[in-house]
Amino acid sequence: MTGLVYTVSKERFGLAEKKPEKPAPIISRIQRLIKQTRKELTSVKRQYRKAKEEEKVGLQQLRSTLREKLSTLNKAEETRQRKRKRERQRARFIQNPY
Numbered sequence: 879m880t881g882l883v884y885t886v887s888k889e890r891f892g893l894a895e896k897k898p899e900k901p902a903p904i905i906s907r908i909q910r911l912i913k914q915t916r917k918e919l920t921s922v923k924r925q926y927r928k929a930k931e932e933e934k935v936g937l938q939q940l941r942s943t944l945r946e947k948l949s950t951l952n953k954a955e956e957t958r959q960r961k962r963k964r965e966r967q968r969a970r971f972i973q974n975p976y
Contacts, residue, residue, distance in 0.1 A: 908955045915948045 905913075922944060926937045 906955075906958070908951055908958065912948065912951045912955060915944055915951060919944045919948065 919941065922937055922941050926934060926941065929937055
């Protein structure tokens, strides 16, 4: 029954065309580094939980350096976003002042 309905509808109305898929957005280098650093940080966190006492000191140092790197990258990304936002606002103002 459903096959009959499908074929009759297909003949009358035709098949719907699929919309082309949008390409995936390009991720900036800083965003890739942030993602990678977060993964490293979580893996170090897991290692720290399983580690023995003498290994924990080294893992703490590694964790602190990764945190510093992550905060630096986040600041750089935030600055980049703020800069892009101001550029857009400036262009919008020049296009239609007041």
